[in-house]
Amino acid sequence: MEGSPVTLEVEVTGFPEPTLTWYKKGQKLSTDGHLQVLHKDTRHSVFIPKVCKADEGLYVAQAQNPSGTLSSNVILHVTGNCRPPITRINWITLCVVYVSMSLMYWLLTQ
Template identity: 35%
Template sequence: MKTHRYISSIGVKHHLAIKNVQASDNGRFTVQAMNAAGIKQSTCMLIVAPAPTPIPGAKSVANSPAPPQTPIGPSAPIFLKDLKNSPLKPGSQIILEARVVGHPEPHVEWFKNGSSINNYRVKTEYDTRTGICALIIPQMFADDIGEYTCRANNAHGVAESSAKVCISLIN
């Protein structure tokens, strides 16, 4: 069976490249260097996340950037993709979307103008495999104007991303 993992060296720099990464490539990778002074090693964790399931009528997230290297071990949440301000379009759907990572996996909460969102019209989603979290308002009304915040927390810290839904001055 032909491998899709390649090790290359240029001078003192060495690289592991994985072409056409697959879920079977998930795992811990360790590099070790040894000389007369001793042994040093570095380890990283590769997590291959499946493509997110599309939401009917929503814009595609397929072009979202891949998350940067995630440290091994405990880490506070960090937003890799922040929420973006959106214009109010009465009667239309809006999706506010962000991407967050942390270890252990963060707990995600949504707020509007500083208060927890408890509204049957609003749906929230959080895909723990990809870190994508979304707030979906299927049909917008004037009272949806405000500042929305996604808060992620775990034992190591808290991170927030906020965006405003406001009246658009440009039609």
């Protein structure tokens, strides 16, 4: 669901130890302000603290060593509509419009 945390995880073993690369829609992923690419022992993961519609798509974990290459795929679907809450400035604007309309009504009916 939009706004929820998401973790995509794979466990990779082999000899020699394989290197693992994550891809989203064919583009290599790396840690940035929106997501984290993590690796601990044999576990590799992508962590998204607050998933959004832009995160939807095909994710590929590709492991490679001199013996070959293997990959695992998953398609992430994001549901829900996480709209930002009405801010204080919007409430103030709404109140000003309401007062203005009420004043105009009162003046026209006098």
